[in-house]
Amino acid sequence: MSPSRPKSNYFVSNSSLSSLEYAVEREMTSSSLARHRRWISQFKVAYSQTKPFPSPPSISSTAGRHNADSDVPSGPPPIRVSLTGSAGRGVFATRKIGAGDLIHTAKPLVAHPLLSSVHHVCNFCLRKLQRNANANADAHRATFCCKECERHSKVFHDVEMQADWSDFDKNCRERGLKYPLLVKRLACMVISGAISSDLLDILQPSSLSPHMVTELKEGYSLLRKALVKSSITDEQLLFLTQEWYTGVLARIRINAFRIELVGGYEDLLSLAAACVEAEAAVGNAVYMLPSFYNHNCDPNTHIIWINNANARLKALRDVEPDEELRICYIDASMDHEARQTLLYQGFGFICNCTRCSSGD
Known part of the structure; x- marks a missing residue:
């Protein structure tokens, strides 16, 4: 595509x-x-x-x-x-x-399955899983195609599993949004220490209208709320400002495949x-x-x-x-x-x- x-x-x-x-x-x-x-x-x-x-x-x-x-x-x-x-x-x-x-x-640099595919593809490499391979999997846990992908996913998975993403995912699902999922994963990678918060700064950003920036506030609020309610410390969340969220989403919006x-x-x-x-x-x-x-x-x-x-x-x-x-x-x-x-x-x-x- x-x-x-x-x-x-x-x-x-x-x-x-x-x-x-x-x-x-x-x-x-x-x-x-x-x-x-x-x-x-x-x-x-x-x-x-x-x-x-x-x-x-x-x-x-x-x-x-x-x-x-x-x-x-x-x-x-x-x-x-x-x-x-x-x-x-x-x-x-x-x-x-x-x-x-x-x-x-x-x-x-960062990838995320569609919400409709989250239990049908590997949560790390997006490879399609064998039919019925995850039939008995915990619906709230990620699935992987192999042990290697599960090991590599440590850069985000352990942090993701600490938070309740139900409200965040619901907002994305109801509004048909995909790119906030990539921002969520990127934030978890920063929290885990795997990457720097400025990883995507080299990429071309989009210019967002004031109306769009206002709408992004809800996604930022839901992301931060989910992480704050988990065991993530305030120090680990210092990078997670609304400016960071908007800037990263602006870059993802025009550079995502x-x-x-x-x-x-x-x-x-x-x-x-x-x-x-x-x-x-x-x-x-x-x-x-x-x-x-x-x-x-x-x-x-x-x-x-x-x-x-x-x-x-x-x-x-x-x-x-x-x-x-x-x-x-x-x-x-x-x-x-x-x-x-x-x-x-x-x-x-x-x-x-x-x-x-x-x-x-």
Whole structure:
């Protein structure tokens, strides 16, 4: 699924965060089958020229051509992050990249399952759990796909389990909000000492309207209330101010990716059908390097998730040295007017890519 994040400042007046999220997702989902069919045809051509992706690597970012039987990358990522002429930071190729090449992978800085999927996917990596694997699980406890994920989840899980999140989750569920869940998890990671509270400061923030900031106060209040009622000390909560909550949510709002699992290369057509029924979406995540990719309505790069939240950036066509790598934030099969409207209303910018400039 295309990421729900822009690269430029984003401002929406007279509109709530929840209604905007719904509008963007509705537009994305309505014609997702057509988009995936279009992308699948591109992917088949690219994939036929290269080897399958390997299993997820053990470090946060790897790249280059991989041996199909090895997790070891052949070299550093063939990319650099530099300033663009009009869209802030961007990602550029440092050498020729072939169609179908795996450019790099990335593990999320923070991820959280959808509330509807919380007992159907791993609470750490978002991998789908085996059917009935958690049938007897405590409904109030998180589930994991393996002992390794359970061990890695210590960076947030022990803190999360100390608090009662029923009011917080209810507010998110009733208003259709997902990003406050990522803020909650990030806060628990800070409390556990795993990360610094300024982890996301490097990412581009959105500009929130006064109306939206006012609405965010309720989410902040519910988050702080849940943590204060637990055994978390006042000293541990010094960072948790309304300014911190708003700033983090503003960055998450435009840098979060909606995770839709392919499940394997043989299952791409099933993915297209599942997307229409929203069965493929399992959660949301924020990454560092993938957040620097800018948008294009005719992208040369695509991001996919195979079995979990580890992101894979793959070239859709040949890319020349120093060419900027771009992904598509929305449904590329929409017509010109629809794309422009969605990009401006949802992401705060007017697209001037070659395709849009030609009126296609």
